[in-house]
Amino acid sequence: MSEAQSADKVNTYNSTDIIQTDVLIIGAGLAGLSTALALPTSLNITVLSKAALEVCSSHYAQGGIAASLDKNDRVADHIADTLIAGAGLCEADNTSSILSAGQQAVQWLCEQGVPFTLIPKQERQQHDNANPLAALQTSNLHLTKEGGHGCRRVAHADDATGRHVMEALTVKVKAASNITVLPFHEALRLLTNSANPNKQCQGALVFDHFNQRKLTFHSRAVVLASGGLGQLFKRASAPNVCVGDGVMMAWQAGCRLANLEFIQFHPTGLALDDSSFLISEALRGEGGRLYCPQTGKRFMLEVDERAELAPRDIVARAIAEQINQNGLGYVNLDVSHLPAEFLREHFPQIYQTLFELGIDITKQPIPVAPTAHYSCGGVVTDANGVTDVVGLYAAGEVAYTGLHGANRLASNSLLECVVVGRNIA
Template sequence: MQHYDVLILGSGLAGMTLALQLAETRKIALVTKRTLTDGASQWAQGGIAAVLDQTDSIDEHVRDTLIAGAGLCDEAATRFILDRAREAIEWLIELGVPFTPDAAHETGFHLTREGGHSHRRIIHAADATGAAVVATLAAKVAAHPNIHLLEEHIGLDLIVGKKLGHPDSGCLGAYVLDKRSGQVQTLLADHTVLATGGAGKVYLYTTNPDTATGDGIAMGWRAGCRVANMEFIQFHPTCLYHPHAMSFLISEAVRGEGGLLKLPDGSRFMPAHDERAELAPRDITARAIDFEMKKYGLDCVYLDISHQPAEFIREHFPNIHQRCLELGIDITRQPIPVVPAAHYTCGGLLTDLAGRTDVANLYAIGETACTGLHGANRLASNSLLEALVLGRAAAQAILSAAPVQRIPVPAWDASRVSDADEEVVIAHNWDELRRFMWDYVGIVRTDKRLERAAHRIALLRSEIDEFYRNFRVSNDLIELRNLVDTADLIVRSAQLRHESRGLHFSRDYPATLGTAVPTILAARGE
């Protein structure tokens, strides 16, 4: 057994921000499923939303966020996070993040605009902001003597005092599988933080990396945390459609800089769906594309920015330009084939504005958490911002927390399990889950589709629980177990919402109710 001051599960922007804020005075364990930089944060292209110039205001950023959130944002939480945006950006600049410069702008940096924003307020590093931020922070994390990095490790389950006969002890740490040795380690901590990202891999098509399997949400739920607004899964409108490309995101900023959505005949369709046309929020844009594809039986639609100067395109979107060129698409002359794909989990473990969950000494930050900022639909580029601000806020809460009483904890017991005889069952169940979630719980939903999904989830759970009881745990089994729990939360939340709002659109309940109420699922078993 190993004991730390703080155990952080997840090494994305939220987890690394927290680790760096604590490392001067605390002993940290930073657990990551693959390598330090393999999370979803580094995939972010667009940038970070913040009020940085005099023509903009916090009030307008709040207003844009509330509009995108379709009445379900917590206004106090929204203002808390947006008020702290500039301070968080300044911290990143001090660390050396290479944001794209603009000598003509008062800030010295180029600001772009994305769908749903009334101003240019997205600070970015070309079209690979996440990669630039993550690389900068990762170098600091890797070099810090107080941060013990555990790569190729995956959280199995949280250790909570309630299950050990100590109901007041809260979270005591986690059981973690070392994927290289196959051994389960017992990592104890005074404070445990879930920063494992979202659950995009619950769907067949997603812009998320393979690591986005809802681990933190599922672990927190099993430990006794409430979960909020899980029906609101954001589908990014523009994912590259190509048979030889993994889901590659085409940034919101392409539309922000003049990109036009078109049908195969070259005609635009967004003005018929929303007066903001291509600058409409993501939920409206994704549904419009879905509608046009179904109407005409299309495999994709097209995003065209070729009317902009070639040099402008290469300068602003070098990575998108290069990736498309590798696939035979020259975006300076040709439109980009795009489809919607699961992109962001707006709901998650219910937390306060310091990341605290319902379980004492357990925190959740980043995409794993639900603070109330995103409501029924996340405004573009508010996600990295939330990870930054809440990572810093959670650090302050941990630093000011009272000492934690430690109690004896049993080691993981693997004495009564054997090696799995048919690992292929796990692969088949994974594929089945992702396909029926895409078909039944996607952009447009019905009661019947949700019922079908719930039925299949129940069947899968019984198989997975039997596997979990009888065989040694593996990375694939842990991820599948978490995906099934997460899928169940999404379906149950969707069944409870008898309206269409934001990212949740139901053909059975197409109207929006007069009062916006969050969907909160009580702790499992209560």
């Protein structure tokens, strides 16, 4: 804890337990930091993190951020794929609004210093001449394909996009004189003027784990960016801070909740003991195949015409069915037919992590099973993060904009964090 404290910019308070700030942001993931950096620098902003800054779902995101960046990919196509994946339960207006801002969101991340993987240099001149967006940094980004997408539209930073994005934004936040980041500060309850018929959020009661004391934050606005509720499940990809407390606090403050029953299970969590490590969907996007270890059958060919690139809910159900029918603990994801150098270059984190666990993905299959991954429901907001309570906004996995419907399209979550976070500002 002392190392994290020295690494982060931490305010030192006087004897009083009441702290004034213009904007209080609860959560230091991508949604929280995007909001903080987009707000006017004239505002005093406080960002709370329940643990160290890197302990958030955003940090562990592997695949990338989906947006219509290629000249042959229309926003309308991205919207159509999202609506199909969401089983017809997406909020159409919010979906269109958020996805239409995709290119600007990725460009903004480029400007923040995110080291996205680029297309090979020899291809850039030809690519630039054909692309009307060539003046923008997004024109040189390498795009991959993931399940449910009709084309390559996922910008990424190797196979550790979340870590690279969060590192870049953390540098910016720490350099901002108007932003104070407080790690190991846990929000307990939102403060509202409950006596007023027009309920307004005015801050939060917070526990300071450093000094083992309660603090009262008063603010003009509160942004809830506290993440999801994955840890309610035995096998989950989310870090241990994701217990759904943000949803609970918003409900207690008077917000509507929606679609909490729609929990997305990622098809390919690493099936070793209680590992929470995900095997990126991009591996299947580049040709990875799923096999039943008992029968040797490539079962997805009989499930969906898109095979391994069907939306996550379809693939996860098919894997669960194979596991249950055959009394297995996992199925195999095989990429050994792909060039070894390609795998090491494009998936360095996955390759190295599994190699250290005794699995050489260039030669051996990967044992995978579905794992709780994402809450598609949450605190009801519009595309600008506005909730039912005046002065309270929500963004990221804690919120329900309706973008994801019953099942989130791969790599739409990081996009939503950036777009809605910036819209709040």
